[in-house]
Amino acid sequence: MRIHPALFCIVFLLVVDPVFSQTGQDSRQGSARPDALRSYRIGRDLEARDRMDEANQYYNEAAQICMDEITRNSANMDSYTVLTWTLQRQRKxxxxxxxxxxxxxxxxxxxxIVETMGEAYFYLDRFEDSLRSMQRYVNFVPQGERTSVAYFFVGEIFRLQGKFHRADIAYTTAVRLDPGSALWWYRLGSVRESAGEFSPAMEAYQRALRLNPNYREANEGLERSRRSST
Known part of the structure; x- marks a missing residue:
């Protein structure tokens, strides 16, 4: 089962990429390394403004810089990291x-890299591999920059597999860590509704609508849950 490409952009833009220096790895690289990150970030900002052709120019530049760095130093983990981020944005x-x-x-x-691969596995419909990667990431860094995103993807997998109670737990964790996404609250409402938990579903849909009053699907879910609860 495929996920609409728009979901990718929504999810990836919800959380700023982890601070590059936080791992302390390969911090003494030459001038080319920050250029790769800079090109990646410029591309990401252009993508956010729907200028994908221009964004791809910077993504291609970032990828080439990273590959050149890896050729010179195959142990440069920062290069692998920026390269996988870049390829992910290009949906490769x-x-x-x-x-x-x-x-x-x-x-x-x-x-x-573990978390980025978890997302890539998801979009390749390799759900078990995605789950393993996301669980590894959460175990490594339970307070990491993308922990909330990891739980969201876990929720997505369980939702698509019809495991609504497990999806509820994952989405609930995601919105607890990052309550600012209308999409995530909507997803939580949808799995609660599917599980017959109509009052909790209404609460989640209402949270989604507070964040985005024009969220048609959330409004429709709220009305369905209201009718079903009576």
Whole structure:
């Protein structure tokens, strides 16, 4: 089952990418390394403004810089990280896995790459691999920059598998960590509604509508849940 491409953009923009220096890895690289990150960020900002053709120019530049760095120093984990981020934004999910696996052979505990691969596995419909990656990420960094996103993807997988109570737990954790996404509250409402939990579903839909009063699907879910609860 495929997910609408718009979901990718929504999710990825919800959380700013982790602070690049927080791992302390490869902090003494030459001038090319920050250029890759800069090109990636420029591309991301252009993408957010729906200027994807221009964004791809910067993404391609970032990817090439990273590959050149890896050629010079195959143990540079920062290069693998920016490269997988860049490929992810371009929806080159198979390439994310290829380069991510290569990086993890050098450092199996680089959680930045683990989480990015978890998202790529999701979009490739490799749900069990995605779950394993997201669980590893959460275990590594329970307070990490993208922990809420990891729980959201876990919720997505369980929702698509019809495991609504498990999805409820995952989405609930995601919105507890980051309560500012109308989409996430809507998803929580939808799995509660599917499980027959109509009052909790209404609460989640209402939270989604407080964040986005024009959220048609959330409003429709709220009305359905109201009718079903009577």
């Amino acid at each position: 999910y198979s390439d994310v896995i290829t380069w991510g696996e290569r990086g993890l052979r050098i450092n199996a505990n680089d959680y930045r």
